[in-house]
Amino acid sequence: MVFNMKIKPKNIYLKLKEIIIKKKLVDLEKSQYWTINELKNFQNERLKKIINYAYKNIKGYRDKFNQVKIKPNDINSSNDLYKIPILTREEIQENPAFINPKLIHTTLYTGGSTGKSLIYYDDQQAGIMRWNCHYRGWKYQGYNVSKKLAVISAAKKISINHKILTLNGQLEDKYLRQNIEAIVKFRPEFLRGYVGSIYILGKYILEKNIKIDFIKAIDPVSENLYEYQKKIMQKAFNAPVFEEYCCNDGGACAWECEKHQGLHWAMERAIIEEKNGEMITTDLWNKAMPFIRYKNGDKVKFLKNKCCCGRTLPLIKVKGRDNDIIIAPKGPIGATFLMYHGIGYGDKNSFRTGIRIVQYVQEKNYQLNVNIVKSANCTQKQIDGFKKAVKTTCHQMKIKFNFIKDIKGTKIGKRQFIINNDHKLLEKWK
Ligand SMILES: [Zn+2]
Structure with missing residues (x-):
């Protein structure tokens, strides 16, 4: 995965409460049950808008279109996307030609699994879609903002804010012990955080023979999740792991539902293409920094099976860059x-x-x-x-x-x- 960092973790959840549900661009609860054709039509309408917008307002794209002699009219559906040259991270890195500064609402960073971070921007609509897609995905796990959640990411101390327990992201034994004590006292139903952090916490729990029996779902994010890590997590916290994939630069995101048959791709937010196993993504909303046919470095596979949960959103499998550990x-x-x-x-x-x-x-x-x-x-x-x-x-x-x-x-x-x-x-x- 391209390791995404959004905003300060402790603010994420306050922000979530502020934005979620109040502002909807699409009723994502309903659209996940649309027919595939309805979903595709929706994508194509959005695609035309974003292509037109980018051609008119973003010099980088206008140049790319001119290079291959195409006009926005040549792109009428996702089937035409192949006509547009692929966009690389190197092209947009620190390149003002791909940004509309007037529309910047949020500054974001990728964690740079290549060792180099990308600074990018959301406009307001893209931000709303980002949060709403996340919220829908988390609901697959049974989560909503009234539930107790524990989060482990980069915070340096333990804190409680409403229903959210933020754990200390430092992983020395003494902090692990404090984290576990806080978890046992707070009794969250949901656990979310970096793969590596949850894994280390899980190992500590098993080592010390601590019993945790109140977690309902584990949501490891931001890093490749290996089978051995998943096993340890599930054993330690006595709960199922729900996989999540999110690449905010480019808008590709997907969540595992309660049936665990693959990750449901949020078609309403981005078009995902697969080319030689590589993911190419087109954000359907972001006008501050459009991502059109962006190669994000992750690998994707479209699964043939339909999920028995009834949601029509297609299932995918994603793998981030292979990094050693x-x-x-x-x-x-x-x-x-x-x-x-x-x-x-x-x-x-x-x-x-x-x-x-x-x-x-x-x-x-x-x-x-x-x-x-x-x-x-x-x-x-x-x-x-x-x-x-x-x-x-x-x-x-x-x-x-x-x-x-x-x-x-x-x-x-x-x-x-x-x-x-x-x-x-x-x-x-x-
Ligand atoms: Zn499902």
């Missing part, structure tokens, strides 16, 4: 953490803006080499902030920071964000 003495560290832990979201002074590319390379004996390419205006303060965050996340490892000019891609052209050269250790955990 970094393994500390206490266990694997979530990829999302390596990119984000401790970052001040959106703050110009945060080290997010100071570090251009980062790469983690693990060697034997828990040696971790962190290769860093600084951005042009990087300050010492940002460097210090970054180092501190890495040391906190990987606190039992021997860390060495290397500042270099560039990080080359691998043979297949992709820059690997995490490389683990301790194959023996990797075997033990994968």
Whole structure:
């Protein structure tokens, strides 16, 4: 998955309450039962609008259309999409030609599973669709805002806000213990958070033989979920895992329903195409930064079976970029953490803006080499902030920071964000 970070986690849920249901662009509860033709017609109508808009208002797209000599009239349905050249992340990275600054409502970041984050923007409508799709997906798990939820992401302390328990995202034993105590006391019915974090929490629960019997659904997000992780989570929390896929840059998103037969693709938000196994996505709403035929780096497979839950939204299977994992003495560290832990979201002074590319390379004996390419205006303060965050996340490892000019891609052209050269250790955990 392209590791998406939205806004500060603790604000997500307040925001959710504010937006959800009040503002609807489509009745998503109904549209998930439309016929496939109705869904496709809906997509095509939206597609024409966004194509017209992009051609008229976004120079980057106008240039792309002109390059292959097509006009908006040439695109009347998703069947015509192939005529438009594919959009890459590199093209839109820090490229104002793809943005309409007047419509920016929210600034978002990808976690950069390639080691490089993309800053992108939502307009208001795209934001409403994003939240409403999430909310519908979470409802598949039985969740609604009146239910108690525990969240584990990048927060640095435990807090309770209405029905939401935010756990401490630092994963040293003492914090794990505090998190579990808080969970037992709060008794949430739902658990959501980074794959790596829930997994480590689950392992701790099993190790210490703690009984948790009140969770109804586990929703691991933002990282590839492996079968071994899922097993541990389900055993530790005595609850089923519901998979979720969300790539907000491009609007592709899908949720597993109570029948667990695949992930229902939210067709109302984006068109997903599959090309040689790669996902190509077109956001049907975002005008602040349109994503038209965007290759997001994830892999998708359309499943042939229909879900027995009755929802017509097609089933897909998604896999994010294959990353190795970094393994500390206490266990694997979530990829999302390596990119984000401790970052001040959106703050110009945060080290997010100071570090251009980062790469983690693990060697034997828990040696971790962190290769860093600084951005042009990087300050010492940002460097210090970054180092501190890495040391906190990987606190039992021997860390060495290397500042270099560039990080080359691998043979297949992709820059690997995490490389683990301790194959023996990797075997033990994968
Ligand atoms: Zn279903």
